[in-house]
Amino acid sequence: MTEKKLLMGNEAIALGAIEAGVQVVTGYPGTPSTEALETILRYADRCGIYTEWSSNEKVALETAVGAAYSGAKVLVTMKQVGLNVASDPLMSLTYIGVKGALVLLVADDPGPHSSQTEQDTRAFGHFANIPVLDPANPQEAYELTKLAFELSHEFEIPVILRTTTRVSHSCRDVELAIAEPAAVEASCEGFTKDRRWTIFPRLTAERHPWLENVQVQLSERFSGLPYNSVSGSGKIGIIASGVSALYVKEVVKGFEGLFTLFRVGTVYPFPEKAALSFLKGIEKLIVVEELDPYLEEQALQLTGRAHLPVDIYGKKNGFFPVSGEYNVDIVIDGVNKVLADLGETSRLSHASPAILRGELPPLPVRAPTLCAGCMHRTVFYAFKQAAKQLKKDSQIETIFSGDIGCYTLGNAFPLNMVDTCLCMGAGMSIAGGLFRTNPEVKQVAFIGDSTFFHSGIPAVVNAVYNGADVTLAVLDNRTTAMTGHQPHPGIGVTALGSPSKAIDIAGVVRSCGVEFVRIVETGNLENSLENCIEAAKEAMEFKGPSAIVFKGKCVGITKSGTRLTIDPEICTGCGFCVKQLGCPAIFLPAGEDKPLIQDSCSGCGLCAQICPSGAIRESGVKK
Amino acid sequence: MKGEKAKSDGAKSDGAKSDGAKSDGAKLQGMKYDILIAGVGGQGVVLASRMLALAAMKAGFRVSTAETIGMSQREGSVSSHIRIGDEIQGSLIPTGQADLLIGLEPAETVRNLPFLKKAGKTIVNSHSIPPASKPPGSPEYDPAALLAFLEAHVPGILCLDFTQLAEDAGTYRAANVAMLGAAVGIGMLPFSREIILAVLETEIPEKHRAVNRAAFEGAINKIKLSSGHPDREQKVNLNV
Ligand code: SF4
Ligand code: SF4
Numbered sequence: 015m016t017e018k019k020l021l022m023g024n025e026a027i028a029l030g031a032i033e034a035g036v037q038v039v040t041g042y043p044g045t046p047s048t049e050a051l052e053t054i055l056r057y058a059d060r061c062g063i064y065t066e067w068s069s070n071e072k073v074a075l076e077t078a079v080g081a082a083y084s085g086a087k088v089l090v091t092m093k094q095v096g097l098n099v100a101s102d103p104l105m106s107l108t109y110i111g112v113k114g115a116l117v118l119l120v121a122d123d124p125g126p127h128s129s130q131t132e133q134d135t136r137a138f139g140h141f142a143n144i145p146v147l148d149p150a151n152p153q154e155a156y157e158l159t160k161l162a163f164e165l166s167h168e169f170e171i172p173v174i175l176r177t178t179t180r181v182s183h184s185c186r187d188v189e190l191a192i193a194e195p196a197a198v199e200a201s202c203e204g205f206t207k208d209r210r211w212t213i214f215p216r217l218t219a220e221r222h223p224w225l226e227n228v229q230v231q232l233s234e235r236f237s238g239l240p241y242n243s244v245s246g247s248g249k250i251g252i253i254a255s256g257v258s259a260l261y262v263k264e265v266v267k268g269f270e271g272l273f274t275l276f277r278v279g280t281v282y283p284f285p286e287k288a289a290l291s292f293l294k295g296i297e298k299l300i301v302v303e304e305l306d307p308y309l310e311e312q313a314l315q316l317t318g319r320a321h322l323p324v325d326i327y328g329k330k331n332g333f334f335p336v337s338g339e340y341n342v343d344i345v346i347d348g349v350n351k352v353l354a355d356l357g358e359t360s361r362l363s364h365a366s367p368a369i370l371r372g373e374l375p376p377l378p379v380r381a382p383t384l385c386a387g388c389m390h391r392t393v394f395y396a397f398k399q400a401a402k403q404l405k406k407d408s409q410i411e412t413i414f415s416g417d418i419g420c421y422t423l424g425n426a427f428p429l430n431m432v433d434t435c436l437c438m439g440a441g442m443s444i445a446g447g448l449f450r451t452n453p454e455v456k457q458v459a460f461i462g463d464s465t466f467f468h469s470g471i472p473a474v475v476n477a478v479y480n481g482a483d484v485t486l487a488v489l490d491n492r493t494t495a496m497t498g499h500q501p502h503p504g505i506g507v508t509a510l511g512s513p514s515k516a517i518d519i520a521g522v523v524r525s526c527g528v529e530f531v532r533i534v535e536t537g538n539l540e541n542s543l544e545n546c547i548e549a550a551k552e553a554m555e556f557k558g559p560s561a562i563v564f565k566g567k568c569v570g571i572t573k574s575g576t577r578l579t580i581d582p583e584i585c586t587g588c589g590f591c592v593k594q595l596g597c598p599a600i601f602l603p604a605g606e607d608k609p610l611i612q613d614s615c616s617g618c619g620l621c622a623q624i625c626p627s628g629a630i631r632e633s634g635v636k637k
Numbered sequence: 638m639k640g641e642k643a644k645s646d647g648a649k650s651d652g653a654k655s656d657g658a659k660s661d662g663a664k665l666q667g668m669k670y671d672i673l674i675a676g677v678g679g680q681g682v683v684l685a686s687r688m689l690a691l692a693a694m695k696a697g698f699r700v701s702t703a704e705t706i707g708m709s710q711r712e713g714s715v716s717s718h719i720r721i722g723d724e725i726q727g728s729l730i731p732t733g734q735a736d737l738l739i740g741l742e743p744a745e746t747v748r749n750l751p752f753l754k755k756a757g758k759t760i761v762n763s764h765s766i767p768p769a770s771k772p773p774g775s776p777e778y779d780p781a782a783l784l785a786f787l788e789a790h791v792p793g794i795l796c797l798d799f800t801q802l803a804e805d806a807g808t809y810r811a812a813n814v815a816m817l818g819a820a821v822g823i824g825m826l827p828f829s830r831e832i833i834l835a836v837l838e839t840e841i842p843e844k845h846r847a848v849n850r851a852a853f854e855g856a857i858n859k860i861k862l863s864s865g866h867p868d869r870e871q872k873v874n875l876n877v
Binding site: 018020151152153180183184185186187257260261263264341342343346364365366367368369370371373374375376377378379380381382383385426427596597598599600601602603604612613614 | 687694700701702713725727732734744747750752755756768769771772773777778782783790791809
């Protein structure tokens, strides 16, 4: 019996995977991929699926590979930058192949909305020789997930299910084949020793022709699939994949006689046969795709090889934007540019809005910032003060290296405490490099607890081994906050909520050979700021690698305390609290000279500790 | 795009007036209704859009929503696109196509105005949330001026302090649900209040349900009293 449910793309993928019989699921949280594994967690017990948050994407993939070698069906989830971390095992895995089935969900983030890169996983599939499926909406995401498992099992290769933010995070009424997920097959055949599991130059040489041959077979197979479909009857062809194909459909509505649309759902290996039959009779081809000109390159190559007299309009000749997220309006503009170039008389028109963007009055900027009461603010502020002292006492400057997580927001005005940020785990190692080249400057690196386990530990080992004089501040807020509060190895709880051994960060740092290791609680203490400043100073003055583990709790997972209030009688209106901290709960109403604290205050007490006139105190109002 | 194909008014009367009636697939053919909800992280934009989407499904429509989750949640602008209709399209509403704009905050309402089509409807919460810090170069936030701008440029705007209304019902957090009540109360949604109430039962956790129901009903009553006109006294009530 089928059933319609309102599902987010990621949820649809999870249900598709369960229906396909997935037995092991691993991943590392990363927007916009996270909810896929979280949805599996909801069914893990009932359906008998082993599910874990691994310490990073490489570990997640390798764990999944072990299960797949044993014949299990496995899913690994990550975002596009996570695939970089997992790329080392992945590149070898394609040669070896799998038993069972192995599907990688990789979520791309055009825009980008919450990522360090706009990289395109379709290109990665091409690079690594892994088939890539590219759904356009949650319904297709659900169906293509099932197809990915089938293909992986049949061809004994890993398969990438690639989504983008507008697929992962959009919700739609999805038609499911099975109303409620049922228990999956509990057993798999188990691992059988065989030389095929041990990569060696000789094996690689043997497997490479097989791997290339699989690409040819897959391209053939893909050409016959309904996910690569042609619609319309016009002489101008349009090729698109993913959510861009939906934008095109919306744009050409009413112009079906002018355009023929080729929607590609299986992007790599390119379904050449289907593409060639679409291209028959087409003289002009428009390519609409976010991120890389991947389809455009395929089309250029194919038309060249087949000697087809087709002009191609896309990113390469400037008709479409080369970066950023697309939408209907951008696609209309691009298509109109092409129509103008072709001397066509018809044009697509934009809807007429009530008000044009240019007519809007000036609007306040709402930059993302650390939450009200976030422990990171206290730590950043403490280091800022410690660095000021260091400068005053000994003319030593400080450089602050950051990392990926909530605490990247420490770069926001007015804290401005992140001078470098590259990728997960890089803060400490970059600080090490800066130390070599700026020996007169003090280096401080910030890292979150989850990131510490993800890829921070090797950087600590390196700093100690090579004697880099860096102070490491671990911002341990007891969760993976940026992606929605997933547990990690430091918490003592698994993804499913069962108790496990908590790995002690300070202990790990010590065992790496760091001699100065301090633990500071940032909690609700009256003098927590003072403690933090004191510890920061000591650590920065220590010669050689030093570390402080700041322990607090993310306000997202704790009950907030009593709200604070500003006594207008005592407040002098110096504005110190507003200008120094950037706490979103404190603001200065337009035209007023004394700030107010609003109800988002979680009562951390930081502002009360810095107010020079003691005007901030408890209000007695519980939040 | 081709704006003339938007038959939102027809859609509205189709749904809003068929209170409680079983929806009839045939008459929904070609129907399209785009709603944009805008606010600030923490105001419940995503929950409100989920409730609208579920209500649309219950009423027999196809539906899609799009929202951005991540950075923007932390005090940033948040918006959610809800597309109701019988055609599968991209989940983002193109510029100038929204039939209804529900603004949980004045500045965020203005920010999203370009999505509203000509003659589209707007409901705005006059309760403003000033941005946390004022980064250099960020314009002053003057909610009164923004509300005046809205009134001048969007005819028939419905403006109320929904946060206060929700607070009166039990919690300022239910402003989002109160606004859904207002929207359905004046017939701006393509389905009945009963349908949304039914969704409220399943989507709001038991312990918050009564308060949310009160905010929802409160908004409907308040709208009736002020007969759909902006409540002048309620304007610009800062968050203090
Ligand atoms: S106590 Fe002060 S710094 Fe802490 S959350 Fe409240 S207003 Fe912000
Ligand atoms: S720091 Fe204290 S005195 Fe200065 S504006 Fe803030 S509350 Fe008033």
